[in-house]
Amino acid sequence: MSEPGNLDLLSDDQFRERFRAWLAANYPAELRQDSHRPFRRLRGDAAVAWLRRVQEAGWRAPAWPREYGGMGLSFRKQLIYHEELEHAGVARIIDLGETQLGPTLIQCGSEAQKAHYLPRILSCEDVWCQGYSEPGAGSDLASLRTSAVREGDEFVVNGQKIWTTHATDSTHIFTLVRTGKFAKKQQGISFLLIDLQSPGITVRPIVNLAGEDEFCEVFFDKVRVPASQLVGEIDQGWTVAKALLGYERIWIGSPALAGKALELAHTLVRELGLSGDAGVTDRLAQLAADLHDYRLLYAEICDAVADGGKPGPEVSMLKVYASELLHRLTEFNQEVAAESGGIVGDTRIGGALTDLHWQLMMARPVTIFAGANEIQRDILAKTVLGLPAEAAAKSQIKN
Structure with a gap:
């Protein structure tokens, strides 16, 4: 069973049965969660290998519209999808490209951004992390200070992000930056897409209480980002970030x-x-x-x-x-x-x-x-x- 077929014609019970059967036949037994290891996660090469198998079989991106390469599932079928992942013991994957950036681009991105990035997210050619929190701007995210100054066709980014999950496993980061100063601090924030291989970026892992380096600091020192990587309007990134x-x-x-x-x-x-x-x-x-x-x-x-x-x-x-x-x-x-x-x-x-x-x-x-x-x-x-x-x-x- 390599393709899920026309899911619109399936009842919820039929959809559940088909997805359960595919997971049983394809998810590696040695990577399963169970009651003794309930929080098992996949990351890095193991996560990419599994997501590519899911993509090749047509079971990727349940919430994305079909026109963008997703499954176009109703919310009720999305619930069933997640329930079956849990039932099969599929280890958790923090896939921010699919769950956060993709829907954001579909809603707020330019046609060029959608055409370039959405297929690369689904194929795992690009792996994304989220650059929101900063020292002194975590829960109070609107106090962020990482700046992006427009110079011609580029933004020059300086600052620091922290608690960036799996940045060491990622190729790109979507981030909120300060582009203007207004009386209301939620204004003047913009949403940028940045290649982590850009000159001036340093990623430093942080070891957590469990002994894992899943969190990172990301430093930006005069990083030049093409202005075409701005998602939505300048200074309107707060609205973009809240969308989902x-x-x-x-x-x-x-x-x-x-x-x-x-x-x-x-x-x-x-x-x-x-x-x-x-x-x-x-x-x-x-x-x-x-x-x-x-x-x-x-x-x-x-x-x-x-x-x-x-x-x-x-x-x-x-x-x-x-x-x-x-x-x-x-x-x-x-x-x-x-x-x-x-x-x-x-x-x-x-x-x-x-x-x-x-x-x-x-x-x-x-x-x-x-x-x-x-x-x-x-x-x-x-x-x-x-x-x-x-x-x-x-x-x-x-x-």
């Missing part, structure tokens, strides 16, 4: 990781002989109930979008709840494992082989990236609950 944040938070808010962490929790309690410990089982039951409630909330929001609604500020609830539940689950798993929970690297607990320290450390930044949870609570307080700014600020202090 709602959908991003829906996918980030998936309960899948928490679900796998809960499966591991049940395994640990069983393997450690703690099923008769009322304190342990009460905590486990509370976590299971919280995940059940969250799945219902997630399904409700996804159903509303599938029925034609647009993601609103309420999707911030998904990111907050999912990330903090993941915190609590990984903490529970490490605590019930007692001394085994402090081991760095794989450890065997009964019949389970797992790395609890790595999972705990990888779960920590989830409440920070894609907008810190404190910022998400502020958004919810102002735009969903309708609280005045002063009351919203007090709610942040209490939390």
Whole structure:
């Protein structure tokens, strides 16, 4: 089965069956996630090799319109697509070219930019990272200071980005830069596409708490970028960058990781002989109930979008709840494992082989990236609950 065929003619159940069969036949068993390794990721050459196989078989870019090389799936079929990736244990890939830049170019890019970059994203000829956060401009992204000054047909870029995920594995970066000064700091920001091989760029990896170099610093020293690499209008990059944040938070808010962490929790309690410990089982039951409630909330929001609604500020609830539940689950798993929970690297607990320290450390930044949870609570307080700014600020202090 090499081509998915005309998906428009398939029912949701038929689509699920066909994609599940293709994954079962094509995804390498040795790279699968399971309850013991729930956060496995692919990056670098392994990620590119898998994505190229997906592209060759016609299963790439479910959200892109067919005219741009995507699958053109309805939102409901996109949900099924992601559910089947999780069901098959496909390791997570941070593919910002497909999930962020591609849709941004489709919506805001020039025809020349679409014709050049979209096919190269799908073929993995170009691998993209995101240059948003800076020292002093993370959650308060509008305070960024990396500058781009127009000189003839080029921009000259100077500054620094930080927490740039997988920059060492990337060939290009899409980034926000300061091109003008206005009273409102969201103005005067532009969206640029930059080749990471350009003279004047230095990429420096940052080792995280789990011992991985997935984050990086990116330095720009008089980097010359063709003006044709500007996406959208000059000084209007804030609007470009916000275009897809709602959908991003829906996918980030998936309960899948928490679900796998809960499966591991049940395994640990069983393997450690703690099923008769009322304190342990009460905590486990509370976590299971919280995940059940969250799945219902997630399904409700996804159903509303599938029925034609647009993601609103309420999707911030998904990111907050999912990330903090993941915190609590990984903490529970490490605590019930007692001394085994402090081991760095794989450890065997009964019949389970797992790395609890790595999972705990990888779960920590989830409440920070894609907008810190404190910022998400502020958004919810102002735009969903309708609280005045002063009351919203007090709610942040209490939390």
